[in-house]
Amino acid sequence: MISVQHLCKEFKVFRHRRGAWGAVRNLITREARVVRAVNDLSFEIARGELVGYLGPNGAGKSTTIKMLTGILVPTSGELHVNGHVPWRERKTYVGRVGAVFGQRNTLWWDLPVVESFDLLRHIYKISEARYRENLDTFRALLALDEFLHTPVRSLSLGQLMRANLAAALLHDPDVLFLDEPTIGLDVVAKERIRQFIQQINRERGTTVILTTHDLSDVEKLCERVLMIDRGKLLFDHKLDELLRRFGGERELLVDFAEDYAEVSVECARVVARDGLRVTYRFARDDISASALIARLSERYRIADLSVREPEIEATVRRIYEERLLEQTSNREDAKHAKTIK
Amino acid sequence: METLRLYVELIAVRMRSQMQYRTAFVVDTIGAALAIFIEFVTLALVLTRFGSIGGWTLGEVAFLYGLTESAFGTMDMIFSGFDPATFGAHIQRGTFDQFLLRPLGLPLQIFTSEFVSRRIGRIFNGVLIFAFALANTSIVWTLPKLLYLPIVYVSTVLFFGGLFVVGATICFWTVESIEVINIFTYGGTTMMSYPMHIYNEWMRRFFLFIVPSGLLIYYPALFFLDKPDPLGMPLFALFLAPVAGVGTLFAAFALWWYGVRHYTSTGT
Amino acid sequence: MYLALARLAFQRQLTYRAATLAGLATNAFFGLLRAYVLIALFGARENVAGYSVRDAITYTGLTQALIAYIAVWGWWDLIRSIRTGDVASDLARPIDFFGYWAAQDAGRASAQMLLRGLPLLILYALFYNITLPPTAWHWLALIASLACALFISFGWRFLYSLSAFWVQDAIGIGRAATMLTTFLSGFLMPVAFMPDWMIALMRLTPFPAMINTPIEIYLGHVREPDLLFALAEQLWWVVALVVVSRLVLAVGVRKLVIQGG
Numbered sequence: 001m002i003s004v005q006h007l008c009k010e011f012k013v014f015r016h017r018r019g020a021w022g023a024v025r026n027l028i029t030r031e032a033r034v035v036r037a038v039n040d041l042s043f044e045i046a047r048g049e050l051v052g053y054l055g056p057n058g059a060g061k062s063t064t065i066k067m068l069t070g071i072l073v074p075t076s077g078e079l080h081v082n083g084h085v086p087w088r089e090r091k092t093y094v095g096r097v098g099a100v101f102g103q104r105n106t107l108w109w110d111l112p113v114v115e116s117f118d119l120l121r122h123i124y125k126i127s128e129a130r131y132r133e134n135l136d137t138f139r140a141l142l143a144l145d146e147f148l149h150t151p152v153r154s155l156s157l158g159q160l161m162r163a164n165l166a167a168a169l170l171h172d173p174d175v176l177f178l179d180e181p182t183i184g185l186d187v188v189a190k191e192r193i194r195q196f197i198q199q200i201n202r203e204r205g206t207t208v209i210l211t212t213h214d215l216s217d218v219e220k221l222c223e224r225v226l227m228i229d230r231g232k233l234l235f236d237h238k239l240d241e242l243l244r245r246f247g248g249e250r251e252l253l254v255d256f257a258e259d260y261a262e263v264s265v266e267c268a269r270v271v272a273r274d275g276l277r278v279t280y281r282f283a284r285d286d287i288s289a290s291a292l293i294a295r296l297s298e299r300y301r302i303a304d305l306s307v308r309e310p311e312i313e314a315t316v317r318r319i320y321e322e323r324l325l326e327q328t329s330n331r332e333d334a335k336h337a338k339t340i341k
Numbered sequence: 342m343e344t345l346r347l348y349v350e351l352i353a354v355r356m357r358s359q360m361q362y363r364t365a366f367v368v369d370t371i372g373a374a375l376a377i378f379i380e381f382v383t384l385a386l387v388l389t390r391f392g393s394i395g396g397w398t399l400g401e402v403a404f405l406y407g408l409t410e411s412a413f414g415t416m417d418m419i420f421s422g423f424d425p426a427t428f429g430a431h432i433q434r435g436t437f438d439q440f441l442l443r444p445l446g447l448p449l450q451i452f453t454s455e456f457v458s459r460r461i462g463r464i465f466n467g468v469l470i471f472a473f474a475l476a477n478t479s480i481v482w483t484l485p486k487l488l489y490l491p492i493v494y495v496s497t498v499l500f501f502g503g504l505f506v507v508g509a510t511i512c513f514w515t516v517e518s519i520e521v522i523n524i525f526t527y528g529g530t531t532m533m534s535y536p537m538h539i540y541n542e543w544m545r546r547f548f549l550f551i552v553p554s555g556l557l558i559y560y561p562a563l564f565f566l567d568k569p570d571p572l573g574m575p576l577f578a579l580f581l582a583p584v585a586g587v588g589t590l591f592a593a594f595a596l597w598w599y600g601v602r603h604y605t606s607t608g609t
Numbered sequence: 610m611y612l613a614l615a616r617l618a619f620q621r622q623l624t625y626r627a628a629t630l631a632g633l634a635t636n637a638f639f640g641l642l643r644a645y646v647l648i649a650l651f652g653a654r655e656n657v658a659g660y661s662v663r664d665a666i667t668y669t670g671l672t673q674a675l676i677a678y679i680a681v682w683g684w685w686d687l688i689r690s691i692r693t694g695d696v697a698s699d700l701a702r703p704i705d706f707f708g709y710w711a712a713q714d715a716g717r718a719s720a721q722m723l724l725r726g727l728p729l730l731i732l733y734a735l736f737y738n739i740t741l742p743p744t745a746w747h748w749l750a751l752i753a754s755l756a757c758a759l760f761i762s763f764g765w766r767f768l769y770s771l772s773a774f775w776v777q778d779a780i781g782i783g784r785a786a787t788m789l790t791t792f793l794s795g796f797l798m799p800v801a802f803m804p805d806w807m808i809a810l811m812r813l814t815p816f817p818a819m820i821n822t823p824i825e826i827y828l829g830h831v832r833e834p835d836l837l838f839a840l841a842e843q844l845w846w847v848v849a850l851v852v853v854s855r856l857v858l859a860v861g862v863r864k865l866v867i868q869g870g
Contacts, residue, residue, distance in 0.1 A: 011607065011608070012607075063608070066438075066608060069441075069442060070441070070442075071441045071605060071608075072605060072606075072608050073605050073606045087605065090441065091444050091445070091446070092444070094441070094442055094443060094444045095444035097442075099442055104435075104436075104439075106439055106442070108358070109358070110358030110361060111354060111357075115354075119350070119351070122347060123443060123444065123445055124444060
């Protein structure tokens with residue numbers, strides 16, 4: 001459905017000189033350097049997938065999304081969505097696509113929500129019947145009735161996002177682009193929106209691309225994750241794979257049968273001790289969980305134990321900060337990091 | 342046809358949302374009208390002492406004044422979306438992208454993004470001053486003149502509209518351009534409200550051949566008022582208003598589409 | 610204390626340098642237009658109501674230079690402050706509210722005179738043969754007059770801004786007040802060019818004292834013995850507006866305190 005091949009986007013960044021004299025010099029000559037916001041990106045997304053698109057700030061996420069939605073023209077490479085080239089056929093393409101940007105509004109400020117929907121019905125040429133159907137469905141799923149007749153400017157953030165989400169789907173788009181849809185919302189609101197997205201994806205087969213910094217979104221919604229940094233696609237796999245490979249440190253909670261004075265063990269460090277319960281932290285590369293358990297059982301008597309997997313939050317942070325994926329892709333075959341579906 | 346229907350509907354939406362603030366609407370409408378009215382009244386008062394300006398009477402100047410103001414007010418209302426100040430805000434805040442995401446033509450969306458109905462005050466004011474002009478000048482109305490008047494009016498609306506579109510287009514490159522365009526729009530209306538021959542050589546040349554303001558109100562006025570041309574232009578210059586108006590708007594939109602291409606290649 | 614406030618406002622204005630060049634061009638253009646209108650009005654005449662053509666041209670430069678200084682096109686800071694409720698915290702401070710705002714306005718005006726006013730006059734001096742105040746006394750009187758003009762203008766702006774305590778659409782009132790100012794201050798045309806009855810009417814208001822008086826002093830139309838009289842007249846308006854403003858402020862504050870925001 002979405003086919004991206006060797007996509008590149010370069011920006012010319014002009015050096016903006018400060019001060020009055022600088023302003024004059026700015027007019028005469030301009031120093032520019034070329035920045036590759038998106039660098040040789042390639043991936044395929046099949047119809048009906050719900051994909052997470054992650055990356056630190058400035059990685060090139062929004063640039064990619066802008067190209068996918070047809071707002072931005074790529075420098076080079078091929079980009080097809082459902083057979084269309086987004087930026088070339090803007091008006092026809094955009095009618096089959098939905099987009100929601102976190103904390104941004106696409107509806108008409110002074111109008112009641114339902115009137116905005118009605119306008120969209122005309123703009124997207126939705127049939128009366130289909131419009132009614134969708135509206136009723138969304139009203140139920142997103143509890144729209146509580147603010148359906150309220151002007152958009154009076155909505156809370158949570159209500160605004162729900163309204164925008166419904167608006168984006170009224171015309172039955174094939175693809176839905178979500179850019180930080182849950183940012184700034186409380187837990188309940190986030191959950192409601194997540195469920196809605198999941199339902200739409202499952203029941204209608206709408207392909208969803210979700211850009212987010214909220215990793216719980218990813219955890220709960222996405223099976224497949226694409227990670228981009230400095231314009232390069234560094235990871236294109238299932239989420240489990242990401243955690244498995246870069247999970248960093250794991251924890252082992254041990255309830256000892258006796259109160260031991262010394263509970264140290266090689267390859268793991270004690271991070272907490274509370275009576276008989278000791279928490280060990282160990283790195284995946286250093287030792288496996290089973291090996292550690294074996295080692296401990298040799299020395300001590302254990303009553304109970306459990307292994308705690310790393311949180312996705314910490315994992316991803318680690319990946320960003322330590323540029324782990326770049327090291328990987330430099331070390332391993334380039335193929336391995338990009339192609340496997 | 343569908344486009345027209347959508348246009349009307351979207352404009353109606355704008356007006357409805359403005360009507361919500363009824364008192365502010367009335368106050369603003371009156372206010373907008375008064376500002377121009379005050380300038381004209383000042384001129385009228387001063388002319389009691391001087392008699393005429395550049396050989397033109399108050400009634401004749403009112404002809405220029407009224408026509409310019411009503412045309413500009415109309416343009417200001419219709420082209421509100423292209424007002425460089427408003428449009429620049431869209432570019433700066435990134436909300437222009439929203440227009441790109443809808444399956445509608447860009448100009449249609451920009452036209453309907455704003456519709457400042459209170460500008461009607463300025464139009465009304467212009468009409469009043471024009472009526473004063475008609476009452477205080479002895480124009481000999483012929484069929485050609487009657488036909489040409491609405492043409493001049495529309496051409497001037499298009500001309501000013503073109504200036505607005507240019508101002509908006511510049512925002513694709515730099516958001517700080519706005520003040521310069523004001524010289525041509527707001528400065529332009531002031532300039533065009535007085536007979537052109539009072540200005541100096543280079544101003545006249547500039548505003549006839551480069552930015553053809555003079556062809557839109559002054560020269561047609563010479564035709565309406567049956568006045569001789571003190572600047573020695575060819576006869577057909579009196580009838581170039583539609584060319585100047587349409588031409589400016591056409592060139593403006595050509596620049597606009599270039600600007601859109603630039604914007605979609607470089608983002609914000 | 611007030612000096613510190615003024616200085617802060619002054620510095621803040623200096624940071625808004627971006628608009629300067631284009632703004633200057635706009636001022637210059639409008640000045641140019643007005644100059645030509647006046648030249649055309651004069652026609653063959655050399656002197657009208659004490660104005661020579663040279664005086665008239667200088668007048669157009671002076672009025673343009675005063676726009677930012679006197680805030681001819683309106684001043685919305687106080688209205689905004691009242692509307693958002695920030696005014697409450699200002700009133701809670703142990704400082705005279707009126708003086709607080711006056712000091713800030715002085716700072717703002719001085720910066721704008723420096724950034725927009727003077728450069729425009731210099732531009733004018735380069736391209737036109739403008740006049741200068743004739744004697745040292747006139748220079749001194751000009752400075753005093755400009756200070757008075759600012760305070761009269763401030764008093765007026767403060768007064769109409771106070772309407773925000775009572776009215777929802779204070780900005781609408783502000784715009785009307787601004788129009789009154791442009792109409793009656795001699796900003797559009799020299800007061801001397803108006804019909805006599807109009808001049809008499811205008812002089813009943815504080816507006817000519819904001820713009821016309823300093824200009825007439827600059828142009829030397831006020832003879833030396835009359836300088837003090839002109840300044841005294843301005844001072845009278847300063848006092849009148851300050852007194853009325855403070856009264857209205859007191860009433861407004863009482864309303865605010867009793868009824869809440």
